[in-house]
Amino acid sequence: MANFTIADIKALREQLGTGMVDTKKALEEADGDVEKAVEILRLKGAKGNAKRADRSTSEGLVAARENDGSVTLLELACETDFVAKNERFIALADKVVDAAAAAGADSVEAALAADADGKTVEQLISDEAAIIGEKVELRRVRTISGDKFEVYLHKTSKDLPPQVGVVLAYSGDDAETARSIAQHISFANPSYLTRDAVPEADVEKEREIVTEISRNEGKPEAALPKIVEGRVNAFFKQVSLLDQDYAKDNKLSVAKVASDAGLTLTDFARFKVGA
Template identity: 35%
Template sequence: MAITAADVKALREKTGAGMMECKKALTEANGDAAEAEKILKEKGLAAVAKRAERATSEGRIFVRQNGNKIAVAEVTCETDFVAKNTDFIALGEKILDIVFEKGYTKVEKELEDLVLELATKIRENMSLRRLEVIDVPAGSAASTYVHSDFKTGAVVVVEGSDSDDVKVFAKDCCLHLAAFTPSYTTKEEVPQSYIDEQKEIFKAQMAQDEKMASKPENVKAGILQGKINKHLAEICFVDQMFVKDDKVSVAKKLEEVSKAVGAKLSFKKVALYILGK
């Protein structure tokens, strides 16, 4: 059966495969478009399988709020070039569409199949690395943020009021997360093993300081604790200096906003999403 240019074009538009690949597949399938599409898919799957062990260190963070729910999806790929591809971006948005439509709260096969379909077409290893759905309680203010490189995202939900002032505060907190990338929300979340490790590091540094050697042990202990407290304030969200007012901590700013709106506010959700972490 003769293969026409129109046949090749139609198959190319449907599969996204190259012109020569489409022509070869149609020839192999004796002009049967459906069979040619199957051949291309099988070849694409084979290519993806070969790439399965390749690192997917690029990609995008997708965040969207729909009513009282916020969905976050992290879709990864091999190259920044593909991460900027319109089909890849459309894939992330489609995943969020389905999450809200079907109420998914974790990675489901339907979503994995969508990723595999595009990976087969582009022939680059991809994965839906993370999916999270966050509930926003009634009377709460929520905000989301995705940085311009799409590799960092943030979600903050503040309970106690949904006033405009609290919404602005929640948005500022998202910007704060992206700017200062705290490792923890509060000191209580920091593992004791991490604190002990930092103490050993600071002790070693102090031991190399000649001026420190002559100080009494109780003074050294106080200095050591001061260093730990300062370090924890640097890595814990509520203790960091607020992004819009570096004279007060995030916790203090929360108190100020609480007084301003006449409500007791608290953080229901504070989440930072960094691609690959």
């Protein structure tokens, strides 16, 4: 009989984030030797990485790290919430965001190529995925520079690590308002900082759509230009941060709130796990 207990299975499973059956089999094969069981799980996991390539990764976490005048925000994804809250997965995310921030990576490709204690981030993720037994994927990475930063990481469930991450770059001294605006970004999900940053092709497409809608509603042709521009402005209030109604007071725009607080917003990034 193998020299291990149910408690040993539970402890190893919680350490690695592996499945109950796989953990038990590894301990049986290793005759209760935990280190050998880890190696067995790793080797079996490495073979399974390719098989898991097409699986979806809708769980995971967001992480951020400041480094020398910039902040790196990333999303590390996995298959299940069991792994997402596992200590090994969280530790992996810490190593990945440290390496990505040190490299100033502003893309997944750059982050995967970054050095992480003598190996690339890509290899680090592959090695850990082999042990964990799930597909692990670095889905998104942004590094933004600025004078000051507000980092807001939001937990959608108390049992899980942060699922929504926001980095706001700004200048000014009102850190409290900066944090409130970062929280607004988390909730309102703007796509761009200003209306001028919205691609012209997107604006024209929206203009075409609302023109057709207005005509189908029977609006007078002479009134169309004013109606269309009003609806295009409503589009800007959806996608442009500075144009949005402030979440804490919808009578004010985010631009007005920032201006009154003496803040200049220069950039932001927002990631939500699985979105």
